[in-house]
Amino acid sequence: NLTDKLQTIFKNLRGQGVISESNIKEGLREIQLALLEADVNYRIVKEFIESVTQEAIGQKVLNSITPSQKLVKIVNDKLIELLGQNASPLNLSSTQLNIIMLVGLQGSGKTTTCSKLAKFLHNKGKSILLAGTDTQRPAAREQLQFLGKNLGLPVITEGENPLDIALNSVKKANSSGVDTLIIDTQGRLHINDELMDELLKMKEAISPKEILFVADAMTGQDAVNIAKSFNEKLGITGVILTKLDTDTRGGAAISIRKVTGVPIKFIGMGEKGEDLEIFYPERLASRILG
């Protein structure tokens, strides 16, 4: 792994007592490779390595008794900082109806995550209504109905079109006294102007408290383009990274956070209702470093 590789680079010089800048550069090359292999975006990696170089060469690593450990610590701390430093909770009101919209590319896990989020918040004492606005994908609304039924939570899917269903769900939430409305939307490409505009219209009509971008943790270099687009065209307030129960390193998280400045709030760790966890930067940082 990365720590071993760095130790090999530095241990040959330990006896001589002096670490040169070129040794550090070699170590940084290993870190660059590790981050690229973890799917962190190329340009973000370049910027990151430059900022780490400043710190590493500026005496911190040169004078350290354990240079490889020092270098890894600098990188690890910088990654944690990049990922937002701390866990970030949902921004919910205790007095008004909280509307949470889930958006993202096709197949990223939105529908499943809606039900996981519903279970998570229900366990915290919230009263939930789920809304299925995907009128395009075959059996999308049935999928959410099934999931809601399993949780014993109400699901609304009636309406002429996505916006209509969303408006119906707000009416229903208000009339039934529910405090949290979770809205599932159709998967769409960030470059489909018509569908991105549909989301914007939905946002303007219902003023959600949170718009959560649901992204697949195995997304590669394109993560920056996708996240940037969703944020610029729609505006997102949080990110949920799914499918981290695989062996994917999850470097897309860095790309997404860096390019949007928006916090990652949850991670998906499996297909079941309980497989939703609060996001902790330090855990993902060590995973990305491998």
Added chain:
Amino acid sequence: LFKKETEGENLWDELEQILIEADMGVGVTKDVLENLRKHVRMIADKEEILNSLEKELLGNFLHDGRSLNSSTTPPAVVLMLGVNGVGKTLTTSKLAYKLKKEGSKILLAASDTFRAAAIEQLGILSKKIEVDMIKHSYGADPAAVCYDAVEAAKARGVDFLIIDTAGRSHIDKNLMESLKKIRRVIDSRFPGMLKEILLVLDATTGQNALSQAKTFVDSLGVTGIVMTKLDGTAKGGIIVAIEKELKIPIKFIGTGENLEDFEVFDPKVFVSSLFE
């Protein structure tokens, strides 16, 4: 990243960025650029370098074997597998639609008995293309669905049986075992009927696609790959590493959510799209 000369480094940096950002991966990018440097040392023209680069990339692709495996004694069984959400169910329908248009008799099997509304989803698609579908109830044993499906395919004399399977994490031992059981059941009932094991990969996936491919190859055997969602902005460059290292042909690509958005993979078109 790599050992560099100081001459015109900007172009090489630019090329490195293009290849990495296309999800080619560090290994392939390094090999390709090192080989390219050997060939283009005397050439200064950017146009010529790009042409050489395209040639270099094309050299990593297989030369043939991109058509769907079929049978002289139908039915031929096609098994569709892959991780969660990559497009297996829609691709199953697209392949069925294409084969039916070409005159084949098709039968589908809905062996995803686990995910909410999975059977319904394929059911709607099969009705749309007017193809029969074998299904059991929710929660049934996927291998039992497949067993019934191959029996039905044989009895009805169809040309192709396409089996849609549940998405799964390739590192989930139990779920991979469940796939192996499906394969065993088909192979033991009708040896040789399973002609094609298609791994579906999502073009937006990064380096993990290679790990997925390796794992499915090792556990099941894979005869072809379908890469979906190439209508997005992701380039899908990981397939260069997959063809190069695993020698498995990319047979089809998905380019949208309509049934017609399905093409036979062409390496030349793919490579030139990397530089658009």
